[in-house]
Amino acid sequence: MFRKDKWFKLGWAYFVVMFILEIILPAWTGEENGVIENLQMLWLFAGLWYSWKMIRTKQRFLEQAKYLWTAGCVYFFLLIMREISWGRVFFVDEKGHMAQYSDLGLYGKLVHPTVAVFIVVALSACTKRKFGARYWR
Template identity: 90%
Template sequence: MFRKDKWFKLGWGYFVVMFILEIILPAWTGEENGVIENLQMLWLFAGLWYSWKMIRTKQRFLEQAKYLWSAGCVYFFLLIMREISWGRVFFVDEKGHMAQYSDLGLYGKLVHPTVAVFIVVALYCLYKAKIWRTLLAVKLPIKSFVLLLLFIFMSWVGEKSNFTGFHGEVAEELAEFGAYMMMYVLTKDMGRRLLEE
């Protein structure tokens, strides 16, 4: 399921720089819909676009691959919608705060059931893609996968704890930026492997 890979220098370099950025960046850069969160969207839209492109690209396990990339589209779409709180960031209440789901009427009530439907669709696509066979054939790059897990862990640390000064919204968003970068890198890596003869 895993294979040895080269060090992804950009990703590992960013992992180190992330701690410096957390110290020097002002707090407003980590706010909801702020600079860092908007930069994260570049990775997510790139992942969505790549998955969409791969649906129509000839590759090994062609039938299953279409399902795999459909699941990828759903996955990146869900992450994009999560980052904009399913549109809540575009609506503010009378105090200037982001609207709550209860403020959005029927739409607000439908968000959570809609997320559940999308998750079911993604799981169905992964089942149809026979993801277990694809992962055995493609094999995930171990160093890049470990880096993804480190970014996810540091995002949790930034949000939930105080780890040697790495905490708060800026820390969380910087780590999420790295996690989304690695999700895109792993997605492209899988695509390249599936395109190999």
């Protein structure tokens, strides 16, 4: 079961507060790259940092948990990169629209294969030393 530490409680408080803020805040705060999306990015970076921190701590109950935390790092990295559309939000055309992958040249062609590689890395980290196999049967 989940540990009910400060991050767990803070995450649920954030979840509840978002529903309240959705009623109170104007519509522009929920737009692309608005206040709510930036807060979401903050939580995604916090998840990445927490997973990274947990890789470096000694696990008392299960030594192979570092592989699961490695998969967590990859997962949060993928979420962060998806949130910024793999960098496309930083490139706009002359009309102010987000650039398409085809407009980004070689980088645009490599995004989807890179995502596939990261997914394979995360899945292999989950199954490292048969960690995931015990829970997935």
